[in-house]
Amino acid sequence: MSPSRPARLALLSSAAPERSPGLLETKLYVPRSRADLVARPRLVGRLRHGAAGKLTLVVAPAGFGKTTLLAAWLAESADRAGWVSLDATENDPALFWAYVVRALQQVDPTVGRHALVELQSPRPPAIETILTSLINDVDAVDDDCMLVLDDYHVVDAAPIHAAVAFLLDHLPPRMHVVVASRAEPPLPLARLRARGELTELRAADLRFTPDEVSAYLNEVMALGLTTTDTTTLERRTEGWIAGLKLAALSMQGREDVRAFVDGFSGDHRFVADYLVDEVLSTEPDHVRRFLLGTAILSRLSGPLCDTVTGEHGSQALLESLERRNLFVVALDDRREWFRYHHLFADVLQTHAMREDPERARASHRRASAWFEHAGASADAVRHAFAAEDWERAARLLETAWPEKDRSYQSAQWLGRVKSLPDAVVRARPVLSMGYAWALLNGGELEAAEPRLRDVERWLAATNGAEMIVDDEARFRTLSFELASARVYLVQARGDVPGTVEHARRALDLTPSGDAAARATATALLALAHWAHGDLEATYRTFSDALALMRAAGHALDAIRGTFVLGDVRATQGRLREAAAIYEDGLRQAAHTATAHAETDELHLGLSELHRERGDVEAALGHLRTIAASAEQRAHAGNRQRWCTAMARVRESCGDPSGALALLDEAASHDVRSPIPRVRPIAAMKARVWLSQGRLAEAMEWVAQRGLTVRDDLAYAREFEHVTLARVLIARHETGADELSAHDAVRLLERLTDAAEAGGRTGSVIETLALQSLAHRALGDVRGALRPLERALALAEPAGYLRVFVDEGRRMRDLLRHAAARGIGDGEYTRRLLAAFDAPAPSEAAPAPIADVGPGQALTTRELEVLRLIAAGLRNQEIANQLSISQATVKRHVANAYAKLGVGHRTEALARAKELRLL
Numbered sequence: 030m031s032p033s034r035p036a037r038l039a040l041l042s043s044a045a046p047e048r049s050p051g052l053l054e055t056k057l058y059v060p061r062s063r064a065d066l067v068a069r070p071r072l073v074g075r076l077r078h079g080a081a082g083k084l085t086l087v088v089a090p091a092g093f094g095k096t097t098l099l100a101a102w103l104a105e106s107a108d109r110a111g112w113v114s115l116d117a118t119e120n121d122p123a124l125f126w127a128y129v130v131r132a133l134q135q136v137d138p139t140v141g142r143h144a145l146v147e148l149q150s151p152r153p154p155a156i157e158t159i160l161t162s163l164i165n166d167v168d169a170v171d172d173d174c175m176l177v178l179d180d181y182h183v184v185d186a187a188p189i190h191a192a193v194a195f196l197l198d199h200l201p202p203r204m205h206v207v208v209a210s211r212a213e214p215p216l217p218l219a220r221l222r223a224r225g226e227l228t229e230l231r232a233a234d235l236r237f238t239p240d241e242v243s244a245y246l247n248e249v250m251a252l253g254l255t256t257t258d259t260t261t262l263e264r265r266t267e268g269w270i271a272g273l274k275l276a277a278l279s280m281q282g283r284e285d286v287r288a289f290v291d292g293f294s295g296d297h298r299f300v301a302d303y304l305v306d307e308v309l310s311t312e313p314d315h316v317r318r319f320l321l322g323t324a325i326l327s328r329l330s331g332p333l334c335d336t337v338t339g340e341h342g343s344q345a346l347l348e349s350l351e352r353r354n355l356f357v358v359a360l361d362d363r364r365e366w367f368r369y370h371h372l373f374a375d376v377l378q379t380h381a382m383r384e385d386p387e388r389a390r391a392s393h394r395r396a397s398a399w400f401e402h403a404g405a406s407a408d409a410v411r412h413a414f415a416a417e418d419w420e421r422a423a424r425l426l427e428t429a430w431p432e433k434d435r436s437y438q439s440a441q442w443l444g445r446v447k448s449l450p451d452a453v454v455r456a457r458p459v460l461s462m463g464y465a466w467a468l469l470n471g472g473e474l475e476a477a478e479p480r481l482r483d484v485e486r487w488l489a490a491t492n493g494a495e496m497i498v499d500d501e502a503r504f505r506t507l508s509f510e511l512a513s514a515r516v517y518l519v520q521a522r523g524d525v526p527g528t529v530e531h532a533r534r535a536l537d538l539t540p541s542g543d544a545a546a547r548a549t550a551t552a553l554l555a556l557a558h559w560a561h562g563d564l565e566a567t568y569r570t571f572s573d574a575l576a577l578m579r580a581a582g583h584a585l586d587a588i589r590g591t592f593v594l595g596d597v598r599a600t601q602g603r604l605r606e607a608a609a610i611y612e613d614g615l616r617q618a619a620h621t622a623t624a625h626a627e628t629d630e631l632h633l634g635l636s637e638l639h640r641e642r643g644d645v646e647a648a649l650g651h652l653r654t655i656a657a658s659a660e661q662r663a664h665a666g667n668r669q670r671w672c673t674a675m676a677r678v679r680e681s682c683g684d685p686s687g688a689l690a691l692l693d694e695a696a697s698h699d700v701r702s703p704i705p706r707v708r709p710i711a712a713m714k715a716r717v718w719l720s721q722g723r724l725a726e727a728m729e730w731v732a733q734r735g736l737t738v739r740d741d742l743a744y745a746r747e748f749e750h751v752t753l754a755r756v757l758i759a760r761h762e763t764g765a766d767e768l769s770a771h772d773a774v775r776l777l778e779r780l781t782d783a784a785e786a787g788g789r790t791g792s793v794i795e796t797l798a799l800q801s802l803a804h805r806a807l808g809d810v811r812g813a814l815r816p817l818e819r820a821l822a823l824a825e826p827a828g829y830l831r832v833f834v835d836e837g838r839r840m841r842d843l844l845r846h847a848a849a850r851g852i853g854d855g856e857y858t859r860r861l862l863a864a865f866d867a868p869a870p871s872e873a874a875p876a877p878i879a880d881v882g883p884g885q886a887l888t889t890r891e892l893e894v895l896r897l898i899a900a901g902l903r904n905q906e907i908a909n910q911l912s913i914s915q916a917t918v919k920r921h922v923a924n925a926y927a928k929l930g931v932g933h934r935t936e937a938l939a940r941a942k943e944l945r946l947l
Contacts, residue, residue: 052124055328055366057132059112059177060096061359062104067237067245069098072230076102079228080175080205083197084221087209089232092271092370095209096179096358098235103177108205109136110175114360116327118407120186122156123148129176130163136174140166152585152627155654156192160199168201181210190215197221236268245270250277258290271370274356281311302376309380319346321384322392324377325415328360329367336399337392390416397421410445419453423460424499430463434470443467454480457497458487462510469517472700477518484511509538509546516553520560520703525745528557548577552590553703559597560705562744562787568597585627588617592630593704600707602790604638604827611635629655629671636674640681643830643864648678669698673713681831685717692717705745712752719759727756738776742783747792750780754799761806773803781816794824795832801843802836813843814852821853834864841865891925894918895941898934 076099079085087095103110111132119125127148130141144163147153167174184190194217197206208214221227237245242263246252254262266272280286309317322338323329331344347367350357356373360366369377381389393416400408406429413422426446433442446454446464454460465480484507487496498504512535520528532554539547555571558564571593578587591614598607614631636651652675672695679688696710715730736753740746754773761770777800784792797820804813824832833840841862848858897907904918929940 052128052131053328054131055360056114056116056128057112057135058114058361058366059103059110060100060114061362062097062101066097066101067241067249069101069241072098072234073102073105075228075230075234076207077106080106080108080173082221082228083200083206083226084216085205085207085228085230086214086218087207087230087235088211088213089230089235090211092269092274093232093235094270095235097270098230099177099179099207099209103175106175108173108175110177110207111135112177113179115178115180115183117183120184120189122186122188122192123153125184125186125189126156126159126163126192129178133163133167133174133176137170137172140170142166152589156188157195160192160196164196164199164201167204170203173203173205175205175207177207177209179209181208181214182212184214187215235270237263237270237273238268239263242268242273245273246277250281252277252280252286254286254290258286261290271373279311302379315340316346316350319343320377321381322388324369324374324381325389325392325396325412327368327374329357329369330365333396333399337395339395390418392416394418394421397425401425414445414448419450423449423453423457423497427457427460427463427499430460430467434463434466439467439470443471455483456495457499458484458507459498459500459503461487462507462514465514466510469514469521472521472702474518474521474701477514481511481514481518506540506546509535509540509550512538513549513553516557517703520553520556520705521701523560523706523745525560525743528560529554532557544577545581545583548574548581548583548586551577555593556703556705559593560703560745562747562789564597564601564788568594571597588614589627589630591617592634595631595634599634599638600789600791602794602823602827602829604641604829608635608638611638633670633674637677640674640678641831642828643834645678645681648674652678669695669700672698673708673710676713676717680717680720681835685721688717689714707744708748712749715752716755719755724756724759724763724765727759731756738772742779744783744787744789747780747784747789750776751792751796751799754780754796754803758799758803758806761803770803770806774800774807777803790823790827794820794829797823798832798836798840802839805839805843810843810846814847814850817843817847818852821847821857825854825857830861830864833861838865891921891928894921895925895937898922899938899941 076085087099089095103112111129111134113119113128113132115125115128119128127145130145130148133140141163144159144166147159147162153159178193193214197216200206208216218227222229239260243254243256243259246254246259246262262273262276266276276289280289309320312320319334319338319340323334323343326333326337329343329347331347334343334347335341347357348364351359351364351367356370357367358370360368368374378389381392393412397409397412397416397418400406400412406425410422410425410429413419413425422445426442426449430442433439443464446460446467454464461480461483465477465484468474468477468480488507488511490496512531516528516531516535519531532550536547536550536554539550551570551574555567555574558566558570571590575587575590575594578584578590591610595607595610595614598604598610611631611634615628618628618631632651632655636648639645639647639651652671655671672691676688676691676695679685679691692710692714699710711730711734715727718724718726718730731753734749736749738753738757740750742750754777757766757769757773757776760766761768761773777796781793781796781800784790784796797816801813801815801817801820804810804816820833833844844858844862844865847853848855848862852858894907904922907918926937929937
């Protein structure tokens with residue numbers, strides 16, 4: 030973590046550059062169609078006919094001419110096309126869609142300008158939002174257009190596949206998508222096929238027919254083979270174009286063609302190895318050296334190849350190889366960039382490493398230097414690793430760390446650093462510090478400890494002769510970074526004692542005049558106060574940290590961090606103030622012109638407030654807003670909190686089993702951070718078990734946690750001790766322990782006193798409500814009404830509801846007693862009783878919260894509308910039935926269709942029945 034900005038806490042994002050790194054324009058060029066290829070009118074005709082649908086899929090193994098066929102088709106097509114040649118780097122969704130937008134801008138420059146700005150922002154909105162903007166732009170274009178995604182098999186990121194499916198489902202009528210891949214892509218092919226919107230060309234379609242084999246070998250390659258020879262080669266290659274091409278090159282100039290044809294056999298890779306040997310052996314030494322020396326490159330240019338080979342004239346040689354059709358493909362009309370046929374490159378690399386591994390490593394080192402100079406750090410690092418040049422790789426990674434941390438790519442960076450020899454990392458204190466921060470960001474707290482000790486060792490060393498420091502300025506800030514990391518570590522571990530003192534020491538070490546570093550230390554101090562339960566100090570100190578972030582120019586960090594203030598006010602029972610804080614943060618984000626601030630935690634806070642106030646629909650609305658972003662890798666902590674928030678909604682809707690499943694998922698996403706764990710997941714599960722009558726499991730949890738009524742009380746364990754009180758009340762009610770309710774009363778009185786002293790009114794309301802239930806369990810109704818009266822007085826101004834309603838019929842009976850005796854605000858008590866008497870959401874609909882996909886959930890109203898559609902009602906009839914407007918019905922229908930991934934009523938009903946929603 031760099032001291033030049035706020036700490037990369039689980040709650041603090043960092044501002045990424047306003048512009049993302051430049052895209053490689055050569056990936057957007059349509060490969061040039063060659064005049065000397067075999068004409069394939071039957072396939073071009075199928076492609077032309079398929080353009081009337083949504084998707085054309087061209088899928089076959091390497092070497093079947095997928096790219097060549099598409100290039101030939103586009104060369105004669107009047108439709109304009111955007112082309113993206115994919116590689117493994119496009120597994121980042123933002124980068125993938127940036128290339129797609131740029132490709133479509135080759136068709137019409139006005140398309141996707143807003144989408145590209147959103148993609149380049151540090152915290153982009155959900156991809157469906159961006160794609161909606163892009164789809165609308167394409168729909169406004171007058172002419173037909175196509176998007177070609179070549180080599181789609183390199184994409185293995187599920188979010189990309191889901192987003193491409195979204196694009197296909199909402200494709201404008203005048204747009205067509207073409208996907209070329211070596212493997213079946215995980216897209217909704219069955220649905221498209223059933224609708225007649227899919228055209229498919231597979232290996233059986235692409236392989237050369239006997240006539241095409243003869244035309245290629247005799248007319249294009251001018252070999253003069255007999256019909257018997259061409260038939261033999263066609264049969265043994267099964268029409269595999271790459272194999273035929275390699276065979277033709279090997280036969281050129283040979284006198285024993287018949288012997289070659291007769292001996293031609295083996296699987297594709299064996300044949301490729303054999304034929305490349307034959308091809309390479311016929312080439313001049315300088316060409317052979319060039320091919321083997323440049324095989325390591327995924328893209329080739331004259332200057333790059335000159336650097337890698339250490340020779341001159343690479344540009345002319347590349348153009349010569351391309352003209353000779355020696356597996357070199359020009360990527361642009363200017364012939365500045367080329368690539369090898371993928372299969373040919375694979376085989377060349379194998380030969381290069383087998384013949385001269387040191388020369389191959391030297392080529393990688395030179396490529397790394399070239400890419401470093403060009404500013405392509407990822408390629409520079411990749412080649413440094415391939416060269417096994419660990420010192421260069423370490424230096425490059427050390428230099429890249431601050432930017433990777435700022436752009437939420439520390440996990441990817443960490444994977445690289447873990448591959449370095451340990452001795453190389455340990456000799457570099459600045460790299461070790463970055464390593465430690467990356468581990469902390471990922472929740473690997475124990476693994477971070479030895480890296481921090483390495484930094485301490487170098488800072489204490491009197492002789493640093495063996496220490497490697499490339500950046501003296503960053504080295505001078507290590508004392509502050511180390512202190513900050515120590516605070517982060519102890520708080521994330523839950524080691525509450527002493528955290529405030531540690532945080533103050535980190536603040537004292539802040540570099541003079543560095544507002545961003547001071548914001549880091551101040552934020553950590555605020556979190557230390559929070560861990561101690563000192564909420565007012567937390568609020569004041571974190572407010573100071575947000576002001577420092579803004580002073581340092583980190584406005585987006587400040588917007589995101591606003592949720593801490595809202596969470597503190599919510600804990601203090603000031604729900605209306607908390608809601609105002611969350612909403613103000615959202616307004617600031619909406620008016621941020623430079624980029625989209627990440628607002629997940631703000632929506633989560635509002636969702637939890639709405640649930641407490643009894644508005645499940647509004648709570649779900651906020652959860653749906655953030656569901657897509659919660660799936661992103663950088664949002665692991667958000668996903669954990671999202672699951673717990675949804676679990677509480679499930680429980681409120683009478684679905685404890687669904688709540689437990691979500692809590693299990695939350696545990697799988699849990700990442701330890703310095704934010705206090707005020708509601709441990711295991712304790713939340715124990716509460717759900719109690720609601721199910723599973724007292725034994727809850728008691729087992731109590732034993733595992735070692736909880737007793739005599740424990741010293743601390744804010745860090747308050748939620749667990751309140752849960753223990755619930756268990757004790759349940760034991761008494763089941764007759765398992767007649768004294769446990771007395772123990773619960775005493776524990777709850779202590780918890781109430783502690784919460785009052787700490788200003789945690791939300792906790793006070795809950796403990797008072799439980800005190801009333803404990804007294805009721807003892808048969809003391811009069812004693813139960815005293816704490817209930819205090820709870821109602823504290824809860825009414827803030828609008829609490831679920832804290833009472835979730836306690837069920839026992840609390841309902843006590844509230845009726847209170848109403849009969851005139852205790853509390855009569856209107857408020859009546860509203861609470863009405864909430865008890867209202868049908869539970871689970872009674873109003875078979876599946877009140879129906880998950881239909883990642884981040885998608887049908888609301889109760891949407892399900893109700895679906896049921897009325899199934900009953901045959903039209904929109905106006907549904908509006909009359911539900912006493913809502915027809916426009917509102919249409920909105921619910923559109924939302925439901927989008928979540929179900931359908932386009933009309935028949936599909937919606939079929940999909941709903943498939944999901945057992947009807």
